[in-house]
Amino acid sequence: MTLFTRRTMLKSAAVVGAYGAGLAVMPRLNQARAAPEPIEINAFTDAVMLDGKQQTRGVMRYAFSGQASGDPQPPVLRARRGEPFAARLLNRLDEPTTLHWHGIRLPNSQDGVPFVTQPYVYPGDTYDYAFAPPDAGTFWYHPHCNTLTQMGQGLAGVLVVEDARDPTFDGEVVLNLRDFRLGGDGQFIEQFKPRDAAKTGTFGTLRTANWQREPRYDVPAGGLVRLRILAADVTRLYNLRLSGAQAEIIAFDGHPVPQRMALDMAVVAPGQRLDLAVRVADAEGMEMVLEDIRPSTPKVVARLRAVGSSLKRSLGDLGPLAENAGVEADLSSATEIPLLLSATAENAARDSICGSIGYSFWAINKIPYPGDTPDPTAPIAELKLGKTYLLNLENVTPHAHPIHLHGMNFKAIASNKRAVQPLVSDTYLVLPDEKVQLALVADNPGDWVFHCHVIEHQKTGMTGYFRVS
Template sequence: MPILTRRNLLKASAIAGAYGVGLGIAGKFAGKAAAAEPLTLKTAKIEANLTDGGTTRSVLTYGNAGMPPVVRMKKGEPFAARLINGIDDPTTIHWHGIRLPNNMDGVPFLTQPYVYTGDHFDYAFTPPDAGTFWYHPHCNTLEQMGHGMTGVIVVENPKDPAFDSEVVLNLRDWRLGGDGQFIAQFRPRDAAKSGTYGTVRTANWQQEPQYDAPSGGLVRLRIAITDVTRIYSFRMDGAEATVIAIDGNPVPQRFPLDLLQLGPGQRLELAVRIPDSEGAIVKLEDIKGTNPKVLATLRA
């Protein structure tokens, strides 16, 4: 029987904490989530149509169907996911903005080991807060995130007011050349400015996508900025929009979206009153800089 010393006690505590069996909130959350049916998220390298310049090669995603799926959870209910690594580089998943056990946070060498090619890692936790969040790797992020591995998380609250419909937008930049292929993700001279911007801007991997919404209805618009550089100045044209949450947190007092500036990793939730006239167009715009852009439209 080993002698109980301070060193042995600290060593045993560290091992217990690393595997989520220690006391406290992490162990409680991980245990509650153990019974959830796991969602499979398998990383893959695919081709995708992101521009008119041709099919883009070496796009990285989860699954084989294009953009990473919107992952839906419910506040206070166990969630589980299995990450299977199908790309050449090691990877992880970081659940950005969600309060969860440290050993589920997806930071290699700090909270979990690398997930190497062909291996898997099981995540299990219970989200304590509702809101809009996002997920991404914490490994070689310049390439993995820059090539597409960023997805949106929606944590639903069954007590929320009902909306007539919901639209989720994953906003991101791509560094693509005229032929539609990836170019250098980083330029050293941009480090002294505001970062290296993309050349193609998309919402849900499309340029200016359009979504139908009920005439006269109330739409919950969830927006996540999932790239690493661009700052947006949001404006809504053609409808009344009210800010109801920022970064997953309900705002203390709702206010009209006149002009709101948000940066990388941030999220925004809007309540948009769609016009009564069928066929009317509502535009979500980014008016920052010298090249204003329509990000997406809603059609009554």
């Protein structure tokens, strides 16, 4: 499903390598837990120190109402599996926005996609979201309106869904990874270049974790720490390794992995999440470094520093995560759906307050999505509730595409490029020239968007939706 790499998997991971909000024991970031009354989430524009030199104007932020701290780091929402969750979006931006709850299986009306599941939330307006998350794990929330600009300038937060049956860790660090496109004066420059949007996407100039450069978090020496990682960038694929500590992959895209494995290197694409169990170094002051491995020069993502006397824990002490619902596909009766991922230059994108960036470079089944408009294309396919489907994705482009499905999960069955792992997921990284089969049970009625999470690809045509009824 993702490119988890032991030594035997480095060959396939190297293909992707060629492409190119922290909650710790101390300090604690902004966070809120779902309560009977909605958590009010403000979306607004602010001046924020991102590069460590000067404040960047026009940063788009989320913050909880009544939040006393001026901390600009993206807030972490917390909810409990199966319990009512309520959030009220207050739009204090100068443009419409929405909230999409990425990876959550929720009622269609709560999915946050304008013209598909809800209207715009205009400046000064509010919109209430309510659902009971059925799965525990690491998820996230972001706008689905003018997405390249709003996400590119900072709107993205982690949603942690807890389960009391999960094992107890000695600490937790949440890392929200993303680039910002800033000029030499520390101010925003154009979010994309058309020639790059037609290829891998336009990379940022400043790499951050929790909107900071190479942040450091203190963690208990010799303890077991849960490291939750979100790739919230609009373009970048991360090739992650951790030095100075033992670590095991325990969950991916919010769901426990079938078998834990020692972290060698893992590829995490835009929209995906990776959970690690880290056994912290014993000696106080020792640093562990999370790096993004590039083809030439590794880049530091974040650092962990051991503090206190060693707790002398072992990864073997850690019990299993609570299981989420799987994908119980009946392959004997599955209907196959062809999904061709390709480039196109046939149609110009339609103008929209909330969608188009003016170009059409990509398509699904040779049809580029017209943008977030009141008149979308027909669904890719109409699915019958409860029936099993095989999504036959074929990527005929020389670029990787992290394909995300709203509202439901799938499981990889086969690939012509690599041995697939039977992971339950909502976002699959389709490699160049890869043909992959994803098993899907259409268990959630509604119109569910299906798109590449390289946002320039999404906004220039590689988008569609399934109708489940």
